[in-house]
Amino acid sequence: MLAVLLNILLNYLLIPQYAQNGAAAASVVSEVALNVYMLLVMSKVVRFRFDRRAVVQSVVSTGLMALCVCLVGKLPVGMLWQFLLMVGVGIGIYVLANICMGNEILTGFLRKFLNRRKHQTQSEKMQQ
16 A cells, blocks of 8 residues: 555656556555565565675676666667667676676576587587
8 A cells, every 4th residue: 555655646746747657666666665664564474584795786788788778879870779779788787796796696597508518519529
């Protein structure tokens, strides 16, 4: 109920000035508030612990990605190129930021992927 009220309030404040962008921002803020609330409630009910470092890494890398995507969105190129650049830059910045911060999940995934690729290449060479 809190997220609904927050969304209504933010829509009331943001839509007159920012139109659909205000509605989108209001939705994102209310969804984040709801998810944070549910995380806090569930951590007490289920009694699980989450890695604060992983949360900080996720927030920082997502923020950097969003900033870079917004900057790319201002480039004077066609819509298709802008879209492709936004996706490419977004993925690149997110992965790079997580690698630089030592995100264990992403680095472990990349390590497994590269090892699998290395073994595939070696087995292909042996078959020839």
